[in-house]
Amino acid sequence: MKYSIAIFFLIFSLYVTAQDRATLNYSNEPISNVFSELEEKFNIKFSFNSELVNDRFITLQVTDALLEDILFFLEEKASIRIKKASDRYYTVKGKRIRLTDTQELDEVLIKEYVTTGISKKNDDASLSLSIKKLGIIPGLTEPDVLQSIQLIPGVQSPTETASGLYIRGGTPDQNLILWDGIKMYYSGHFFGTISAFNPYITDEVKVYKNGTRARYGNRISGVIDIASDSDIPDEINGGLGFNMTHADAFLKVPVSEKAAVMLSARRSITDAFSTETFRNLSQRVFQETKISNGNKVFEDDEVLTTKDLFYFTDLTLKTTVKPNDKNEFTLSSLYTKNKLDYGFLIEEFEEASEDNLEIINQGLSFNWKHDYNNSFSHEINVYNSNFELDYLGSNSIVDEFSDALTKRNKIDDFGLAFDSDWKLNKTTTIGFGYQFSSNNVEFGLGFVDSESPEENFNESNKDTNNAHALYFDYQYKLSNKWFLNAGIRTNYFSVLDKLFIEPRLQLETALNTNFRFKLSGEKLHQAVSQIVEFNTQEFGLENQIWALSDDETIPVLESAQITAGFIFDKSGWNIDIEAYYRNIKGLTSFTLGFDNIDDFFSVGKSNVFGLDVLVKKKIQSYRTWLSYSIMNNDFTFDNINNGNKFSGNNDITHHLTWSHTYEWKRFDVSLGWNVRTGIPYTKASGLVDTPDGKVIDFEETNRDRLPNYDRLDISATYKFNMSSNEKRKGKLGVSLLNVYNKENVLSRTYEKRQGTVEEGEVLREVNRTSLGITPNLVFRLEF
Template identity: 55%
Template sequence: MFFFLLVSLVNAQERTSINYNQEPLVDVLLDIEKKFDIKFSFNSELINKQSITFLKSIASLQDIITAIESQTNLEFQKASERYYLIKRQTLLDLLSTQQLDEVVISEYITSGVKKKDDGSVVLTPKTLGILPGLTESDVLQSLQLLPGVQSPTETTSGLYVRGGTPDQNQILWDGIKMYNTGHFFGMISAFNPYITKDIAFFSNGTSARYGNSISSVIDIASYNNVPEKIEGGLGFNMTHADLFLKAPITKKFALVASARKSYTDAINTFTFQNLSSRVFQNTKISEGNKIYDDDNVTLTNDSFSFSDVTLKAIFNPSEGDEVVFSSLFTKNKLDYGFLIEEFEEVSKDVLDIKNKGLSLTWNHNYSNSFSHEIQAYYSNFELDYEGTNNYPNDLFNKTTKNNIILDKGISIHTNWKINKENSLAIGYQLSSNKVDFSLGYDNNYFPDDLYEDINRKSNSTNTIYTDYQFKKTRKWLIYLGLRGDFASLLKKFYLEPRLLTEVYLSKPIKAKIALERRHQNLSQILEFNTRDFGLENQVWALAQDDYVPLQRSNKLSIGFNFNDNGWNIDIDFYKIKTKGLSSLTRGFESTGANYSEGESSISGIDILLKKRINNYRTWLSYTTTKKDFNFNDINNSQSFSGNFHIAHQLYWSHSYKLNAFDFSLGWRFRTGIPYTKALGLQDDGYSILYDKINNERLPNYHRLDFSATYKFNISKSDTWRGKLGFSLLNVYNKKSILSRDNRVRLSTDPDTPYFLQETTKTSLGITPNLVFRIEF
């Protein structure tokens, strides 16, 4: 009786056990037809030579269809309750066209991560397997599992890709350029994973349609299909709550909306307390604006919050047309106040960071071989900071900082699939940037200290590019790209050639080589005006003569890949030469605000080793790099180690699935970053005397993370589903040093009015997190 009840329950829920490991798609479809009593109609040429990997103890028909669509270039259309049509995905852009008939590695490190023929890595949050320390997908933090991607600051948005800096990454959300990508000063990604369809990550061999960045490209695409019925979900963890809704208004029109909001301004959870300790340490907030170490400080205001909202409209007027409107708004606000009773000093700091964006896209297929994409976008970034100190007798001082970016543009991208082996894309882009930043200081006790620095620049860029690709399945891949930019501010024209070649040496072994030249005219510079505040001390600025140079890089990458019998070994050797760096963009403590121009040389090796055994996966990623700076007026023009240079990094992860439970464990190790040692105070008694720049290194860093999730059905019909999750960051509570600097403090000793204080910023301590979700 128990057996028949169990069988009846499974049939009623229309869910079954699935285990496909590189199974031919034709066999998968036959198996699905039997298990769900349905029929597929398709052209056999569409599914030849395609295979599927999907492992789940209990899965619905829609789960399997979604997995097949994410791993192939196919889409399913429901003709009736029992019959489905399968055809090639429409509205393909260059990225999917480069894929043609196959994905080289459909499960690069875990489910939901695949590596395409063009060298890009694509993450699909909906099917992404459990990752160490994460109970739900974080759009940016998930990338840190890849070799060559580092985060020496322990933030999700502070990604250093192959020695590059975070501001050298181009991050797009539905075609909108994003200039603030993190909540809570980078500890949480600013992008909602539950409405994110794919994240395409390029570290080399980048398509010529991407420009104005010299490191990586992270192209985030949100959900863009008209669903058959209303779908949604809501949930919370120990820092924020969220909800999303996908609503079909008609068969051709749908709305997709999402919202996330922190609740830590009302409930101070243990998770948020640990994150706060990590973020605010050694800042004005953590120290209460103390003049002397023994000052008594009273907190008068304590408020921090973040939120993000998205709204998207999808319209398919005909089979070959798609019109999509996307919008995104992110916000972070900090408001802190202190009172030092002994000096009757009232201090207040208010920081607002906003990023707004809009995009409108029209995709049109003229035929199976020719299509276009026309897109317009608008992005607005605003940072406003004001710090005030009020004293008796109406005395005060005020520090202000403002940074505004207005970025808008339009582009047309055409794609022509000449034949099965050749494809060509041609495009044009026009973008306009207006970037303002201002720094100010006002003091009515010393009016001569009044200070204001305003920088306002505008630039428009005209771009034409072309991509050509030749592909012989399982034999050759040759990609050639050329991009030309004319920047109005610098009145210069730049050419960016791109080359990617792949050749199969044998069935499981492939060799690859990539060459590219890149430029970047918008970067972040270090400002010293708000250094005492200790947070967000960088501002965006356009490249301009004698102040912020244009950054230029040449990149070479040579690699090999082995993929067979559950094993995946990927090795990349790379060398990067970057010019146009400045001491203001890199920030050297010992040089202060003095300007100097220089370059960097980076060489490294990325290694990924992965093995899958049934429900168990393990992967190990290792990166070794050498990064040297050379500046004309620093360190006697001799080379020195670059900031945040990590010589060795190792990440070893494990995941295991047991029925409805998923477990993951990961250990990471890296060598310490360089720092400049302070030798003491100079003869004037208040200036710091430094040793050679970046001549010392911090101790090594290591951490163990754990996570587990449990998925369950709330309703018998599988309409409502739930998930519980638990994660533990830094299981053994290792406090590693992330940075070390020095500051001059006032002394109570009249003979030595100043003393040198060394300060260190330590890593996040043991931090648990819980998540509960409901989806329908």
């Protein structure tokens, strides 16, 4: 059945409808002439200020291209924004970007990487996602900032969440996530199933898998740099909508020609309306936790729910001021919250239990960009980020016992940065800067047992790391043939009183018209990471806490990575191949949480070999792309598996996605198939008796693997106008996740469980399974 659907969709998609296309070849052509020719070829009209296009020239070569692709290239190459006002009329405005991005505009070539809105520049190792232009994604009715990144080869989510991104063997806490310069320590809603960033106010997302610029530091894996919209609109505009999990609204208000205010809000609707989508997500998130089983001792225990509150929300407010062409000031704020309050009662025993969890991540940033002249510019950023996690769990029987477990984790992160670029000549640019951050990290765990006070504990830790960083970049670019970026970053961490040096290198060269070779290398360090705590394991949610390195139980993480690959582009075919090797040091059993490790600490390392392949083909309105990753991620720990290497906890050997999109008039349809190897797990053979009671007898660490994972998703949207001038628009969408309802096992652990009186304690296999077949609907209005 599943294969038939995929084949049917492919055959159907190949039946494409011809659209107007053009072949253009310009060399240093005035952009006004380009607009005139496009107006004639496509029967459209451009509206723009004549001063905007005066003295602007462009070099562009496209073959048999659609209008949308030509406009996309014009925007990127000429630093302009083109907005579609109606089916025929387009407005053109200026766009201000950094000097390092605008140099050699006539020679920077932007390539669509996967689908519309995801591009790759030949002078940067980053991938750029324009959320406003992002094409339809399989299984999604509207864009999701973090789920969209999972289209990129080498980015995986073994837990089937938006925020649980594993980039080339790195864990989610090893990714640097920035929102308008604010460091984010919690980036998901509903325990990671939805990203915490409103896509409708997001302008651009830069993603680095390798070759990171020296300005990015204190994380050893990927970089996700999110910038919200900073345009100043001519008039008030906004939008609102809802799907089966949440509703949102945003508004952009021009205060004057040089200033604007933007605000947005999202909130879950699930505490007011129970939808099929939310019920399926809840079943996936809460399975095998106290919330799902009601803390039952015996299967036939009757449980009464006494509290059932859950919601999430996020709010943003941004002010942009552009007093002149040389200055831009922005003040951005973000607030996200997840709240859970759940309680139940086993009436037969009068046993009451409650779980209260609250997670808040908020931040504020001020940014000033200034161009002194055509050669020198700077950017100053000041931010404050706050993260708070509070959990209280209790369990009691009247007149018998009362237990309480608490967990808190708090981060107060203040930072400032100065970043500058100096263009020495036509081919050479240097960049340098300074960053300071003061990171105060606090965590505490407490337990009170009324029956056994000797088991009570209260552990806490609070420390501050003041980090100073100086960095330097050298960039050389010769036409479209050579690109070199060499950088170095020095980090001083006060919590360790140590200095760390991080070299960076990126090289790319054109071998011929169709082939490019690329090479990069870097060394990175990280002083704050997440550790796994098992005291709230029965609750089963958010059992990781942030902690600072102490160079003993929590060493500084260190990563060295080298990457090499090729890019081929010809006749609508795009092939991108990258091979990489990573060595990560400073891993601990505290940060990885091995099932068969108990009461001792071990330090280890990881060696990751991998290959990422992307093959893409576009045929008029039909796109198809195949993404394949092969990876070997081995761990080595002195005290685990006799010091021999073993498969890493999230070692996905093979991962293949095959996606299709088709556009017809106002309809968009997308289908995607996701297939991957199951992750390793440690198998238990049974229970063994010890002087302290029965314990689980585990076999070799991560020797076995879960069954292979596969899932088919589909989505479709329809856009419509609600006014003759097309200023008020709408969208309807429908999606279906896991079309053939495949039950995939995401993790497998073991626990001791009370059996019958005759059995006593027995071994129970605990499988957490994937999301079942799940529909979703969306309705949106924009004005």
